Amino acid sequence: MITVVIATQLREDRLGYLTAMHTSLTRQSVPWQAVISIDGTDPARLPAPLAADPRVRTLALPRPVGAACARNLALNEVRTEYVNWADDDDEFGPDAMAARLEVLESTGVGWCAGWSEDFHPDGSTTLWRCPTPPGRHEAGDVWTYWPSPAHTIPIGPTTILARTELVRAAPMGGLVQGEDYCAAVGVTNLAPGILLPQAVYRYRKYAGQMTSQPGYDQLEPAAREHAWQYGxxxxxxxxxTAHARG
Structure with a gap:
């Protein structure tokens, strides 16, 4: 019922983390699939546990296109009712899929999300409660918890499990970074959803993460501005449109 979409360049320093992400998926108690969008590198480098898992499919792109494009093209391969974005160096909590799927199936909302944890090199975690409060939120409400581009984004993009047709209508933004901000405010603007007061995703904090790379801060304000204005x-x-119809 769920497809996890992961874009990766299969960098040597991240292969162990990708394997850990896969391991976190194998611990889920509900059926899942994964589409690994390989961004312009040799697909033979895919770690053996993923290559041997029939639930994992690959999309090998012939040249590097960047994370946003790689993720969006992978949507073409999704055949399930629900989809979740993920990064190749993070992990899902053990109850992440089941908790959110139960909400989606029982309420009929378009998306369900949760909190995330910063996952530190020593194995410890720090809970991150997004600015959006737990509970049900009508379409468009989540964006109101993002007062300005300089503030923290209102919800964790990779914590969102959403109906696939909804994600197709609001995919990754065409940015070199911050593309997931657009996806998050897009999905939550188009349909009501529910935020659970529990951690469902572990965001790995280490020197190799994208937000730690040289030059990241140069474009971050512009990326946030674009996503905020889009939302x-x-x-x-x-x-x-709603008022005109009413």
Whole structure:
């Protein structure tokens, strides 16, 4: 019922983390699949546990296209009712899929999310409660918890399990970074959803993560501004349409 979409360049320093991500999926108690979008590198480098798992499919792109494009193209391979974005160096909590799937199936909302944990090199974790409070949120409400581009994003993009058709309507933004901000505000603008007061995703903190790379801060303000304006404009357009129909 669930497909996890992961973009990766199969970098040597991240292969162990990708294997750990796969291990976290094998611990889930509900059926899942994964599409690994290999961003312009040799697919033979895929770790053996993933290559041997029939639940894992690969999309080998002939040249590097960047994470946003690699993820969006992988959506073409999704055949399940629900989809979850993930990074190749993170992990899911053991109850991540079951807890959110139960909510989606019982309520009929478009998406269900949770909190995330910063996963430190020593194995410890620090809980991150996103600015959006737990509970049900109508379409467009999540963006209101993002007062300005300078503030923390309102919800963790990789904590969101959503209906596939909804994700297709609001995929990754066409940015070199911060593309997942667009995906998060897009999905939550288009449909109501529920935020659970529990951690469902572990975000690995280490020197090799994208946010630690040289030059990351140069584009981050512009990426946040774009995603914030996108969420604002989409929410306004949907509200105008609703009022016109009413």
């Amino acid at each position: 604002r404009a989409l929410r306004a357009a949907l509200n105008r």
